[in-house]
Each structure stands twice: as structure tokens, then as C-alpha cells.
Amino acid sequence: MARQRLFKSILAVTTTGLGVYAYDSNTEAQLVTRNVRTFYNGIGLAVDYKLNFKPGDLSSMEAVHERVANRIYDVCERNGGLYIKIGQVIGTQAAVLPAQYQKRARKLFDAAPAVPYSVVERVFQEDFGVSPHEIFKEFDPKPVASASIAQVHKAKLHDGTVVAVKVQKPAIRKQMDSDLLAFRMLLHLYERLFDLPMVFVSDYVEKHIRMEADFEREAHNSMIAWKNLQKEKTLNGLVYIPKVFSEIGSKRVMVAEWVDGVQLTALDKLKAMGASPAQAMQVTVEAFASQIFKSGFLHGDPHPGNVLVRKHPHKKNQFQVVLIDHGLYIEESEKFREEYCRLWEAMFLLDTKTLNEICQKWGINDSNMFASVTLQKPYMPSKAPHLAQGNVSFHDAYEMQMSMKTRIRNFLVNQALFPRELIFVSRNMNIVRANNKAMGSPVNRINIMARWAVYGLESKNKEKRGIRDYLKHSWRLVLFETTLFAMTVSFYIVKLTEKANQIIWGKASQGFEAVLDARMKEQLQQQFGIVLDESVFDA
Template identity: 45%
Template sequence: MPPRISGQGVRFAFREYTSASAQASTLPRAPKPRKWPARVAVAAGLLGGGYAYDRNFNASAVSRSLRTAYIGILCTLDYKINFSPRNADKIEGLHQRVADRLRYVIDTNQGLYLKLGQALGLQAALLPKPYREAFGHVFDRAPSVPWAEVVEVFQNDLKLHPDDIFDYFSDEPLASASIAQVHRASLAPKAGEAKGTIVAVKVQKPAIAKQMDWDLWSYRTLMYVAEKLFDMPMYFVANYVSQQMRLETSFRNEANNARRCAELLAQTPELRDDIYIPKVYGAAEGYPESDRIMVMEWVDGCRLNDKEAMEAMGIKPRDAMDLAIALNSAMTFSWGFVHCDPHPGNILVRQHPTKKGKPQVVLIDHGLYISLSKTFREDYCTLWRSLFVLDVPKIEEIARGWGIAVDANMFASAILLRPFRVSQKKEENPGPELSQYEQQVELKRRMRTMLENEQLIPRELIFLTRCQRMMQANNQTLGSPSSRVNLSAKWASIGYTRSLTGSRDLRSVGLWTWIKDRSNAVIFRFTLGAVDLAFWITTVKQRLWPPAKGEGWEDKLQKQFESMAREEFGIEIDDKVFLG
């Protein structure tokens, strides 16, 4: 049996235990090891490893987005704190700081951000001056990628080296843009040929595929923040522009666009001999195809705005410009399939192969197209024709249908990109001069009123207006040799006539409609004739007394349009970014 312990022994043992515990509690305790240095080291290691992975294997896609987020937050806070009546005299400096930050993001991130900068530039004309200047460089040449990365794209997409496909392939690109660069190459000569066909090979920069989703998400976020920041409707175009950007990075889509454009051109007798679309080499010709590699026929020519080169070839700049405007107008009003990047570098001019002294216009870079629905195209053709027959009710009806509430004169001028009055407007008594802060608050109010229903606004208008402005800028650069508005209006009339369904004879439409059709046709021709006469008089004056730079026909129209926008709507327009 175990020994028995008395109650007194238990009490003694307890007193000894508690006494020892008390003494032990008075002794200094050993310090606990600190955990935060280890945690910081682990966090730093994870961040460093994540940054290294993102930079070396993910084309810095996450880092670029974080940079954009940081700048976006900084700009938002700057506006929230400093855009107020008490800082009315410092508003210009605020805009300058924010514009400089946005330019920094575009210049640092490069790649698709240059395209996104162009998309932002579409709306920059309605923003304060510093923003217009910040986006003025987005059409410039972009840096190229080294030869090793070009080879990497071929091996990843085709499992081939460029030398396996081409008889010759230039190591250095001849041109570099935001998402791709172009190399000169030659195909292997066929039997009986001394040398192969010279081609242009467009190669997408490898970082684009990794960066695209992050960049487009950043763009949409930036547009959302900008809408909240400026309190103006801007985000409604973000998804549409993102979709077009995504399509533009697919060279299979670009090849299909080029082929479709060539087919539509072949069905247009007025243009098919004078416009040329370079051939695309693909599976049908026995060459591999890829979303990041495209092989095209090589075509020599000068840029549309190179007046000296055209004159050296014996070509009149007016003939080339007329063709370029006619092509853009046919696409818009007749085809409903529009090349949306008519930058002068994408429109080449060469001597016509069969017409001595005449130009042939070559259209390249078919990545960005929009398709116009039949309903929108009919409305757009009707709108242009209505502008020239002064059908104010129809103009206002179309504007309301597009969710745009604006004075008919301003709407007409914005569509034509020239001052145009279709109705008499009462002059309002000018109020007291507003401060810069008050002017911009008033502009926001007017813009919100004008775009009363942003869901109804056709997204296509964004790109069509951009195309019109680019064609106007091309004409300006050449000294305004072409009557842009009239040429476009004539094609609008052609598109309007072709879009009509059913007979328009007296028996079918009735006496009143029949008379209206005929009177509208007379007014249309008279208005075009009046504009042509004014253009001709200006052209004669320019030949007799050469104007100073910036005083051509388009320049005058642009200045008058800017003045009208400023006086009647409070908008400062200065979109010289399209003059590149």
C-alpha cells in the first residue's frame, strides 16, 4: 500500500510550493525573441521575388498597373484637395501637375499605353490645355525590341526561326510602333525567279500579350476615376475602346480586315483603280499565320503629308488628298467598314502604275476598323445630307435619338468640323466674366446636359470624329488643297441614295414627299456649289498671295470652329495632336 500523507504534511508542502513560486516570480525573466525583423525579412523577400518574377517573366505587367494606380490615387487626392474656389487662381498649375503625371505613366509604361494615350487623346480636346499638350506625343515613334525577342516570337508562335521561312530577314526594324515593329524580308525565290518577292513582316512585341489584360483593366479604371474626378461622362466609352484595342493586337484580325477592305474596294468603281491595298500572305499562299506575325506585300511610297516628295514624283498634292478623303468617305457612308487610324504614316502615295502624272494611294496598317450598323449608317448619311439642305427638325431628331441635347448649330459644326449654322440663334446677354474655376464648373454642367443620355450615344461617333479630324489635319499639313467637307458630303449623298429602300417616284411616296425630295436635291447642290465657290476663291487667293503657315482653308475653318465652340459652348478646342 502507498504511504499515507497527513493533512499537516499537505499544508506544509503547499506553503513550500507557493513560497518557491513567489521567489521565482521576482527573478528577471528571459526576454522573448522579437518576431518583426523576421517578418519584415520574409515580406521583403516575397516582394522582391514577386517584383523579379513580374519583371523577368511577366513583362512588368503588375508593376505597370501599380504605377498607374499610384499616379491615379495621387491625382485624385490632388484634385479633391485643390480644385476649389479658394484655389481658383491655381487651377492651371493643378491641371499641369496632373497632366505631367499622366504623361509620365504613358512614357514609362510604353507598349499598349501609347495606344491608350491615343484613346484618351480622343477626348483631350474637351479637357484643359495641359492635357492636350500631354497627349501630343502619343503618335511618335516607339522604341523597338532587340532581334532576340523577334526570334522568340517566331519560335513560340510558329516553332520556326525567321531564316527557316525567308530568304532574307533584316535584323533591324524599319519602323516601330506601340505594339509592333516592321522588318523587311524576302520570300524564297520561286522556280525561274532570280530573287524572291520583297515583303514587310509585322512582328508584335512579346510583352504586349502579357501586359494586355492588365493594361486594359488599368485604362478602364483610369477612365472611371477620370469620370469621378472631372464629374463628366467619360467611362461610357471605356469598354468599347478596350474591345477595339484587343482586336487591334490580333494580326489575324488585321489580315482579315485588309482582305475585306480589298474586296469592298474592288466593288467601288469610283476608287478601285486609284487605291491599293497591299497583299497579305497567309495560309492560302502557303505561309504560316499567327496572331503576332503578319507577312504583307512591300510597297514603296511617301507619306500622305510629304508634299515635297509628291511634287518630286510629279504628283499634285490635291489629287492625292482628294483620293484619301474619298476613300475615308466611301468607307464611312457607303461601306460601313471604316479604317480608324488614317494617320499620314498609314496612307502612302506613289506614282500610278498606269496613269501618268496621277497618284495611287496605298492604305496600310489595318488593325483598327469599326463596323457601322445599317441603322447608324443610314442615320449618319441622313444627318450629313440634312445639314446641307438645312433640315433642322431632322438634325434635332437624330441628335435626340443619339442621346445628345445640344444646340443645332453646335451639333452641325461638330459633325462637319467647320462652323455651320442651320438655324438662327438669339444672342444672349453676356454675364460677368468667370474665373477659371467657374468656367470649368460651367463646362462640366454643359457637358452633362449635352450628353443627357450616354447610353444612347453611338460609340462609333468617337472613332468617326477622330477620322474626320485626322483627315482635316492631313489636309491642313498640305496647305488645304482639297475641299474636305464637300467631298465627304458628296459621298454622304451617294450613301444616302444607296441606303434608300423602295421606290421614291411620285406614285410611291405621294406629291408632297416627291416635291420635298426634289427641292432638297436642289438645295443640296446649291449649298455644295456655294461652299465650292468659297473654297475656289480662297485657293486662287493662296496662289496669288501665298499665305503664311497656318492660314490655309482648313486652318481658317478650324479657327472659326474653335471660336464658335468657345463663344457659344464654353469649350476650348486645340487638338493639334492630329497634325503629326
């Protein structure tokens, strides 16, 4: 009897579980399915590390890292939605995670599947009480693009204006709480497994992911960003942000002016259009540098699909850079913005006193390491970085990564002081750097940003200076310009050397950013103990 009752109980639980699973698998949000998948794989990777991770046994360690990285990113890809964003956030920690994580993280930027038009109609009925064809003169049911949380349709207003209609996938709202809970759990797990500070960023990142899913906020972001750019006379007419039609929007639907353009890094299309890749990249770097150092209102996702180039609608033979997708923005505090400007100025003046003071205010103990990460090039104020590439054995790499845990803990001595803005400022800078590299490094990105850092200080401090401050500032400016000139010379020496190698030896050109990547990789290996995959710097 006892066995029969046990058998019936197991059968009932199994049948109920299968029924719930079958039902949930056919729902839009698939909350049970996605959470079970996450929970199952979470236990699996924890057990894998516990049983099979053997410090000193290099082959088994590498295999465990490979299996766990594949398991985590497979979950992100299969669950989709916010898991794609979560996986990308984990990927931004690639510099201090094993190379296997670096390789898999790059696969999360592929296009996401679109939802059927019937689902789009349902969103319009729920938000506006009408179908898309009752709001628009024309509405293409086939999306032109699909991303992790939304897809875009081309439409036409009744006055003939062509617009882009961004429609949120309805499952996102239902999945958000459980997905972000999984994100927190994943950060806790990573912090425990790798003994690295990661959980402290969760509140800030979660807040901005939630904001990104609010299209009314995105519309507001785009209008604020456009007003800020219009204040910059040097960018007037060179940068454009499409108009938003807020009167026909909601938290899940945004309507904006349609813009025909080509992606920033599509070199063949740029040249066919008659646009200069160098000029397009120059304007792009200037636009984002103005946001970082002057307005303090920054686009958090400037990948090539969000930066377009088009022919200027009013000026013949001129072109405009068009910035789209303004969902992920951060607003820097004035204190952070000014300190970040001062930090960049200090790095170029080799002012270690100021550099150390700012780093200490931010809870950072290793100013040289932080400067290297900020510039995305080796920073050694006492010694110029060497171009030679060092060879590091796998055993040495393991030893250095083990000692890196202590260094990272010492690097960030006070997590409470660390400016959360740096999370997305660093993301913006790394993507812009990768865009420049993909185009063959047509511009000296670091010099451009350094100059905007000084502009950011000038805009606030110009009125306050007396004669003594003016003379001091003038002298610092001379030193600053001298450093920029030296870097400009280095930039063109690299370009001329690569051109000569291309002509004489037939070697492919790498570009200035690739040279900086090589230097950075070498320093991270030799000085900081971080071992990187070859293309970790690519977006």
C-alpha cells in the same frame, strides 16, 4: 521582442518586395512594375487633386492640371504597349479636358522602341516552329518601323516577292488584361474628377483594342476593305490595299505585299515624285468617306504613316494612294450608316427637324453642338459663323468650363442610345482633317464628305422612289448642291485671300482648315464654354 518581430516582418516584406520587383523588372511583360507604377501614380494624382485643387484659385488649378497631366502621360510613355493606345484614347477627349491634357496627348504618337531580333525569332518558333529564315528567302533582322504593339521587318519570299512582316511584341498579350483594367480605372477616375460621361465608351473601345492585337483579324479587315473599294468605280485604280499572304500568318504575325511609297503629308517628297498633293488628298478623303457613308467598314487610324502615295505600277504618270495598317476597323450598323448619311444631308439643307430627330434617337440633346463637332466647323443654322476671334480671359475660361459640366451632361441625355460607332468615326474624321490642314488644305474636305453622304443615301433608296418621292428628292438635291456651291465659293475666297496676303504682305498661308479651326475655337469658347489649346485640332 515585439519590436524585433515587427522589424523582422518589415524586413521580410521589404526584401520580398524588392526581390519580386528586381525579378519582374527583368521580365518581358514587367506586370508588377507597370501595375505598381500605375497604382502609385493613380493615388498620387487623386491626392493632388483632393488637397491642391481649389476652385477659384486660378494659378493653383492650372498647376494641378499640369502636374496631373504630366503624371498620367509619363506613365503611358514609360509603360508603353497598350498604354500608348490608352493615352491616345484619353487624348481624344481633349475638347472637354483642360488645355494641359491637350498639350501632353500629342506627344504619344512618337515611335515606340523595337524588341531585339532574338525576341522576333522566339515568336516565330512559338507560332510556326521555325525561324524567320526558314520561311523567307531573306529576312532583315533590323525592323523598318516600330509601333506600340508591333514592329515591321522587310523580307523576301522564295519566289522573290518582297513583303512586309508585321510581328507583335510578345509582352502585349501578357499585359493586355491588366492594361485594359487600368484603362477602365482611369476612365472612372476621369469621370469622377471632371464629372463628365466617359466610362460608357469603355466596353466598345476595349473590344476594338483587343481586336487590333489579332493579326488574323487585321488580314481579314484588309481583304474586306479592298473588296469594298473595288466596288467604287470612281476610286478604281486610285486607291490600293496591299495583298496579304494569309497562308503564312498567325494571330501575332502578318505578311503583306511590300509597297514603296511616301507619306501623304510629306509634301516635298510628293512633289519630287511628281505627285499632286491636292489629288492625293482628294483621293484620300474620298476613300475614307466611301467607308463612312457607303460600305460602313471604316479604318480607325488613318494617320499619315498609314496613308502612302506611290507611282501607279501599271499607268504612266499616274499615282495611287495606298492604305496600310488595317488592325483598327469598325463595322457600322446599317441603321447607323443610313442615319449618319441623313444627318449630314440635313446639316447642309439646314433641315433642323431631321437633325433634331436623329440627335434625339442618339440620346443627344444639343443638336447644334453635335453638328459643330461633326463638321469640325461652327454650325449655327440661324446665323452664319463670324470670322472675328474673341478674347477670353482665364477667369472667364474657368467659369465657362465649370458650367460646361452641366452642358455636357445635358448634351448626352441617354448614354445607352449613343451610337458607339461615332467614337471611331469622329477619330477618323479628325485625323483626316488634320492631314488636310498639314498639307495646306488643298481640298474642301467637308464638301467631299457631304457628297458621299448623299451617295450613301442614293445607293439604298434609289429603287424605292415613286414620282412624288423623286420630285421631293430632286428639290432637296438642288438645295444641297446650292449649299455645296456656296461652300466651294467660300473655300476659294479663302485661298485667293491668303494668296493675295502672301504676295502683298508676305504673310504665311494658313489654309481653309486653319480658318475653320479658328472659327471652331471661337464658337467653342463663346457658345459652349470649351477652351482649347491652339493646336488641339492637329493629329
